[in-house]
Amino acid sequence: MEKRESNIDYEFLLRCLQSPADNELQQALTSWLQQASENSRIWQELTTLWELSGTAVAWDGIDVTGATKRFSDRLAQLHGYTMPFFRLRWLYLTAAACLVMIMVAIGFWPAKRQYQSAQWVTKATQENIDSVLLPDHSKVYLNRYAVIRYPIAFGASATREMTLDTGEAFFEVAGNPTQAFIVHSGNATVRVLGTSFNMRVSKANVVVTVVSGKVLLQGAGNQGMVLDAGWEGLLDPGVDTIGKRKADPNISAWKTGRLIFQDAAITTVFRELSRYYRRSIIYVNPKPIKLTSSFNVREEKLEDVLELLSAVLGDISYEYRGDTIYVRHRKIKI
Known part of the structure; x- marks a missing residue:
């Protein structure tokens, strides 16, 4: 040989x-x-x-x-x-x-063994973004401090089920009309056949944002709500109710590394920058200002982005106190 x-x-x-x-x-x-x-x-x-x-x-x-x-x-x-x-x-x-x-x-799979249900794997992230390739070749991208549990094999089961215990994840689901793809989190259940969606789990709620295809978001005691691409559902686990709204265009910025603002309110811009860079940004005296053009952020330093905003808006200034950034219009002091 x-x-x-x-x-x-x-x-x-x-x-x-x-x-x-x-x-x-x-x-x-x-x-x-x-x-x-x-x-x-x-x-x-x-x-x-x-x-x-x-x-x-x-x-x-x-x-x-x-x-x-x-x-x-x-x-x-x-x-x-x-x-x-x-x-x-x-x-x-x-x-x-x-x-x-x-x-x-290697063919070492004993036929006479007593088979048991599939074993589960727990994947947790810390200060890093990571990904998982599931047995069906669906991809899951995990944001920082997320915990997901999934079986090492789906086998011939009628469903592909896993649990997002906490944090945020983006799912790219491999299409399979004979095996529904189901994600559990507390009382919330998301059911799809082939789509991509973002799911964020916190103590306050579960937010599911559909990027492509459709998903069914269900609580413990309701029939659920079908969400199309471009929409997101919010499940309040305390009262088991589901709300619906237009999707946040930057919901998966943690995965793509890119923020996109189009005619966005400046309050929205600072909120998204705070979440993206994981820095506390306090807008002390907000004004109803909107950006009149598109504004994109992709892996730039936060300080550079803020300076660019200051140049665009004219009267914005910043004060850095430890890890917190205070934003103000120059006529008013903090």
């Missing part, structure tokens, strides 16, 4: 599969794929194994050490490559989805 190159970083490739929204990783992957035609073949094989994991069923009592050794031997046969044992074991312990993928790939 012809030996393949032995310097393949499989750990890197698996990270690429798990993090489709990591631009740096995906750019590195593109560069690696362009280096040799053999790389594309290896990537296709790993992608196929990953896709197979979506129909797998997890069970307790997996022999991690034995499975790791078998997978290492299998890779050696396929690629002429021996992955360091400790690196494979680390992959098993830190990526449950990869574990299922590996078990399916």
Whole structure:
């Protein structure tokens, strides 16, 4: 058998599969794929194994050490490559989805085992924005301090269900008319078949903003409300009521890295800047002023954006006190 190159970083490739929204990783992957035609073949094989994991069923009592050794031997046969044992074991312990993928790939799936319901994975973010590739290849982008729980396999179930415990997430749902995609959060339930939407969970309410397609937002004791693209629903969990309003155009700015203002009230601009930059901005003496043209922000420093606004509006000035920024019109002192 012809030996393949032995310097393949499989750990890197698996990270690429798990993090489709990591631009740096995906750019590195593109560069690696362009280096040799053999790389594309290896990537296709790993992608196929990953896709197979979506129909797998997890069970307790997996022999991690034995499975790791078998997978290492299998890779050696396929690629002429021996992955360091400790690196494979680390992959098993830190990526449950990869574990299922590996078990399916090597054919080590005992028919006589007592199968159990799919195991669940918890993904939590801290001071970072991250993403998750679900077993059905739906993508979930997690804002800072978000917690989501999902099964490592959906299998033949009639639904694809998960829970957003807290925080904010953007969902790009893979279309599947036979498996409804359902997100739970406390009393709130969002049901879709194939769409993209943003969901923000707080103690005060649950806000669902539809970017494409339609979703059904339901509470614990109501029939719910269908939301079309461009609209958002607000569920008050205390009284189990749902309100509806036009979508905030900057609801997913945390994901896109871009704010867009078109004929926006200056109070709205400062509120969105405060949320986007995570800085307290207090507009001391607000005026009913609107921007008369479009105003876009994309990864600029907050100080530069404020100076630009000052130049546009003329009489705006700022005072910085610790992490708080006070905004005033120059004729009135703080």
